[in-house]
Amino acid sequence: MKIIAPKPFYFENDGPKAVVLLHSLSGTPNDMRLLGRFLQRNGYSAYAPMFAGHGTREPLDIIEQGGPDAWWKQAEEALDFLKSQGKTEFYFFGLSLGAIFATKAVEECPEVIAGGTFGSPLYNTSFKNIRDAFLIYSQKVYELNEISEDQIQAKLQTIDQKIDGFLDSILTETTDVTANLKNINKPYFIGQGTHDDMVDKNGANKVADDVKNADLHFYDAGHVLTINTAHKDLQTDVLNFLEKIEETNA
Template structure:
């Protein structure tokens, strides 16, 4: 079997402005690579770490992690940039990553934040469980397992992902409670053809941000992983416009 190159966290060090990019559930830093390259070209430094359990050839590694682990990964990402000498940092998160980008704005000193197709208001209108099971089948096939081996484990995995999804839902209320207190710039991007979460949750987030200047963007022809979709160039341009308007301290 040929050697499989697993995705790796990346750090593109360029200009004095730093951006932390947080990937999606079942995703990896590859979710954010095109956006990162677009930012790097415009003199931004970009760091995209991995959430615990992600980026491996064993998809059930994800089920061994929990939201507290992923919050720690977010804090570690900020600490990494601080250690590199960057004080002013913006944080953008895709889907799950947007939950922790928002929490970072609430708990840490962040210049600006962005959520991309992020379920800050998660409801029953989502396709996370079946999507996870398809992800499991795809990854295990790549890893060389037989169809029989893959199917055998699916019922147990389904229970695990349902429990994890509930853990994420239980993690959200304290974050939601503090959204109204956010006063710094907030970027919201939502795909019009989102097949994973209820796209209307983006409007709930916008309405909850009663004190923050909000930059809201709807990409009608995009699906959930908006960073690699057909409108990714428009997204990159909008993110750059938002970042360029932040109050960077470059003295």
């Protein structure tokens, strides 16, 4: 079976409206494709870059090539790309890891009209669940690579040695972004699964308390809201959120 490598996507639509979709730590733009196509069908261009280190069959690439500085630069480059395509109305949404940088774009980029998060780690004080999940993800990837058990264990040991410093850098970025939530005066969407075992579900309420114009939604689903059983409800809610902004600004 041929495995097709994930890649960034740009689903273009006529008009000035464009949405940036940022994926999760162990994900790729594939997790944002359903939402991207839905938004395209409803009048928005959708662009999902692929974070540095992602999209390969070597999980160590994420740790060794990625990081908050590289990923934030890519978020800024996404905005520049859409400007080069003639777009003038910008929205940022992010899933899990992507939520950090989508929120930062809302906070720091004046051109960004609004944005939001799905399964956000904002207000998390520990990334233990994320650490555990990344190691499980890594093992599954290595098993697909059909390498020996000794090679798998050696690679997992390397990840185990490097991951804490890596996650600490992400947690520091998360804390900085969270500290600025009270300064957001733009519309801000929050989607949170009630069965999410990756992030602190109560964080969604805390974020909503901080942001003046928060639009909070809970879903009877797990972490990856863009592709799990909640994805259709999420899509509808995001579109309603965007259309309400347009009506307000008309």
